[in-house]
Structure formats: C-alpha cells, structure tokens
Amino acid sequence: MQNITRLLLQCRAGFEKEAAGEISDRLSALGIYGYCQLQDDQGYLLFIPHDPGDAWRAVQELQFDELVFVRQWMACTDLLSLARDDRIGQLQAQMDGWPGFTEVWVEYPDTTDGRELAAFSRKFGSALAQQFKRDGRLQRRAPGDALRLQLFVVSGEQIYLGVVPPANSAPWLQGIPRLKFPKDAPSRSTLKLEEAWHWFLPSAEWERRLAAGGTAVDLGAAPGGWTWQLVRRGMFVTAVDNGPMNDDLMATGQVEHCREDGYLYRPDKPVDWMVCDMVDKPARTAAMVVEWALNGWCREAIFNLKLPMKQRYKETASCLQLIDEALVEQGLPYELRAKQLYHDREEVTCHLRLL
Ligand SMILES: C[S@@+](CC[C@H](N)C(=O)[O-])C[C@H]1O[C@@H](n2cnc3c(N)ncnc32)[C@H](O)[C@@H]1O
Incomplete structure (x- = not known):
C-alpha cells in the first residue's frame, strides 16, 4: 500500500490543535516523526510522517484507545480528486495491490458543511460495497486479519481513501455513537x-x-x-x-x-x-x-x-x-x-x- 502516506484524524471542530499536539507526542514516543496539516474548525487534520511507511505502522502500533482528542482515524492516501462520472473506477485504480477488506465505511467531517455530505456518503458507501463484493475485494476474514476500508469525503469529488484495523479504531462511523435522547431524562447531559x-x-x-x-x-x-x-x-x-x-x-x-x-x-x-x-x-x-x-x-x-x-x-x-x-x-x-x-x-x- 505504497500510496498510504498519511494519517487522517477526526476530532471535535475547534480542537484540531489539541489533536495535533496529542498525535505528535504519542507518535514521537514510537519513533514516528512528521508534521500536522490543519485548519481551525475543520473537524479533522492530517499527520504526515517523514517516512511514508510509518502511516500504516502508526495505526497498528499506537493504541487508538489511548487518544483523548481523536474520535476516529485511518492511514490514507493524499487527497484524491475524482471525476464524477467514474469515481469508483478511479478508486479501484488506487487500490492496486491492496489486500482485501472486511467492511467499507464512508465518513465526512462533523461540521455544518460536512453534514451536508451525509446522504451522498451513505449512498456512495452502499454503491462501493456492492461493487467491491463483485470484485472480490470485500471478503470475510478472521477477526485478527480484519481490515476496514475507510473513505473520508471532503466534497463530491474530493476524497481521502484509507484503511484501518477495526479493532484499533472507533467502532462507530465518525467516532460518534448514535444515541437517542431518552424523553423522560431531566437534562441533555x-x-x-x-x-x-x-x-x-x-x-x-x-x-x-x-x-x-x-x-x-x-x-x-x-x-x-x-x-x-x-x-x-x-x-x-x-x-x-x-x-x-x-x-x-x-x-x-x-x-x-x-x-x-x-x-x-x-x-x-x-x-x-x-x-x-x-x-x-x-x-x-x-x-x-x-x-x-x-x-x-x-x-x-x-x-x-x-x-x-x-x-x-x-x-x-x-x-x-x-x-x-x-x-x-x-x-x-x-x-x-x-x-x-x-x-x-x-x-x-x-x-x-x-x-
Ligand atoms: C453541568 S451541571 C450537572 C448536570 C448533571 N450531570 C445532569 O446530567 O443533569 C453541574 C452541576 O454541578 C453543581 N456544582 C458545581 N459545583 C459544585 C460543588 N462544589 N458541589 C456540588 N455541586 C456543584 C452545579 O450546581 C450544577 O448543578
């Protein structure tokens, strides 16, 4: 997976700097050095290791549970610009030589703008899953070998394509457990x-x-x-x-x-x-x-x-x-x-x- 060169980390919008400080400290303790790219209130940031191979190593060796400000993460490609008429074909071309995976998730930034991508992400996710089943890329595997294909959609044409071990990541889309407010509870807290x-x-x-x-x-x-x-x-x-x-x-x-x-x-x-x-x-x-x-x-x-x-x-x-x-x-x-x-x-x- 030579085109997997960076980490994408999701966090609460406004806490990008905290997540950047945290991931840099935790990775440097593992001997992984690099720099962060972020914008305030974006709800995510990138960590770019000096050695590109360290992106995949990071999501395997650093325990996700130990991160405080990071809600979800993945090791991924650089931002892909995809033509609307053949998004899936262009993604498939990026995945040459990648191992098969056990699930496909499509995520988007948890911001006001990002949430407008929710419906697109859901539909695109199910189209991808159908195509990858036909290709044989989406397959059953032993839990220890499970691999999630994770996409992070920034717009209808701009997507980060990544992977993460499911057991070392958030078990909910975007790291957000969907909970229903109990109607007789006395406060939102x-x-x-x-x-x-x-x-x-x-x-x-x-x-x-x-x-x-x-x-x-x-x-x-x-x-x-x-x-x-x-x-x-x-x-x-x-x-x-x-x-x-x-x-x-x-x-x-x-x-x-x-x-x-x-x-x-x-x-x-x-x-x-x-x-x-x-x-x-x-x-x-x-x-x-x-x-x-x-x-x-x-x-x-x-x-x-x-x-x-x-x-x-x-x-x-x-x-x-x-x-x-x-x-x-x-x-x-x-x-x-x-x-x-x-x-x-x-x-x-x-x-x-x-x-
Ligand atoms: C954020 S609210 C708690 C909301 C509560 N967890 C809920 O779910 O309804 C904070 C509460 O802490 C209380 N509080 C703040 N300082 C306190 C203290 N020193 N001793 C006792 N209560 C305190 C306030 O009176 C307030 O009701």
Whole structure:
C-alpha cells in the first residue's frame, strides 16, 4: 500500500490543535516523526510522517484507545480528486495491490458543511460495497486479519481513501455513537454518561459492572441527567448538589439528595461508582479523584475535566499525569482512560477503574 502516506484524524471542530499536539507526542514516543496539516474548525487534520511507511505502522502500533482528542482515524492516501462520472473506477485504480477488506465505511467531517455530505456518503458507501463484493475485494476474514476500508469525503469529488484495523479504531462511523435522547431524562447531559459507558466499558461487561442493586455517588448531580442513567440501571444513588433535583427521579425512591459541596463530600461506606460533572478547575477534580481512589471510596469513576480556554491539551495531560503518578506511587493497579466525547463541549470525560 505504497500510496498510504498519511494519517487522517477526526476530532471535535475547534480542537484540531489539541489533536495535533496529542498525535505528535504519542507518535514521537514510537519513533514516528512528521508534521500536522490543519485548519481551525475543520473537524479533522492530517499527520504526515517523514517516512511514508510509518502511516500504516502508526495505526497498528499506537493504541487508538489511548487518544483523548481523536474520535476516529485511518492511514490514507493524499487527497484524491475524482471525476464524477467514474469515481469508483478511479478508486479501484488506487487500490492496486491492496489486500482485501472486511467492511467499507464512508465518513465526512462533523461540521455544518460536512453534514451536508451525509446522504451522498451513505449512498456512495452502499454503491462501493456492492461493487467491491463483485470484485472480490470485500471478503470475510478472521477477526485478527480484519481490515476496514475507510473513505473520508471532503466534497463530491474530493476524497481521502484509507484503511484501518477495526479493532484499533472507533467502532462507530465518525467516532460518534448514535444515541437517542431518552424523553423522560431531566437534562441533555444524560447522554454524556451513556456515551462514556459506550467508550469505556465493553458491552459484554455492562450487566456485571453496571449491575442493578449497585451503589453510586453523583457529584454535581442536578437536575439529574447522570443520576437518571444510574437509576435506569437499577442503582441506588446519592446525588450531591445544592441545586434542585428532578421530582420524578426523586419519586423513584432510588435517590438520596445531599445538599453539600461535592468536593468535600465523603461517602459513609464505599460505593461501586462515583460520577462527577461539577464545573471547576480540572486539577481540583483530578486531585479529588485521587482522594477517592486512595481511600477506596469507589471501584470505578467517570468524571469530566472542564478545560480552560488555552492549553487544553497540556492541561488534560497534566491532570491525567497527576492521577497516574499518585496511584503508581501507592502501588494501586488501575485503568485510566479519557476521551473527548461527541457530547462533550469544552471538556473531556475520563474513566478510572481500580483493579
Ligand atoms: C453541568 S451541571 C450537572 C448536570 C448533571 N450531570 C445532569 O446530567 O443533569 C453541574 C452541576 O454541578 C453543581 N456544582 C458545581 N459545583 C459544585 C460543588 N462544589 N458541589 C456540588 N455541586 C456543584 C452545579 O450546581 C450544577 O448543578
């Protein structure tokens, strides 16, 4: 795949610089050096390695799960300009000598302009899949050998053509899990917690790790969107907030409302989950999470780090490092991940699991 020479990385529009800083740091730790090409608010960027062969190496060796600001990625060609009357034929010509693949996805930028390409992308994707089945390029393979052909459409004639191992990329088109807003949830933020679970918990483990009868503390809970998700799973929740909680949620009998400062709240006994959506300095939230972990007050936590206007990547990295260092120093085994979710704005969502 000699014409695979770069990486295309999708991110929240406005966070291109953060994604660029992050990918450059992570790849240089693997000995992959290059430069980024980006425009503000484009919703994607390119990383061009000095050694073109490193593009494919990057999507195999760097763990996608470790990236915070990147929603989706692929190793790809340079931008292809295709004549409208034979787009598929021109793509086929680019794929000379490429291995077969197991699925075809067509993506587009998650921006106002980009979304106008949604209908075209869907139709083009199914036309490609039909043609590639006939060609024998689209084929079944063992999961370990699976390969996704991924296209990123910038306009009807301009397309990046790429590949990615499905197991090392987002499992949803554009890195966006399509979630439906539950009509009786008290706030839109409810989808943030649900999306976080989709990113951080394998679906086969939801039954066990989000079990009915479990206990949770929700810090900064009002009006109750996150609490609603926990209650829906059958959990018992202590909702900490000076603000009012939704009446229907309180009527379930599964919620105790504590009007206290969430940063000073201490549980009487350990709980399964701590979740936190308080708006404060990210370093303060990170320090509080460390306190919860070192005291064994919860087994798992999901918390938001509200980002400052500037140095958003640096601030995120330093908060994660603060948690890492404190837990390593105490010899506590744990998993820590962070992602800027589709439902996150000026923030990232993190998951800590004590093992
Ligand atoms: C973004 S809202 C939370 C929304 C909630 N997750 C939901 O889904 O409905 C932030 C909440 O944090 C609360 N908050 C901010 N600082 C707090 C503190 N120090 N202690 C307790 N609550 C706090 C605010 O009162 C506000 O209700």
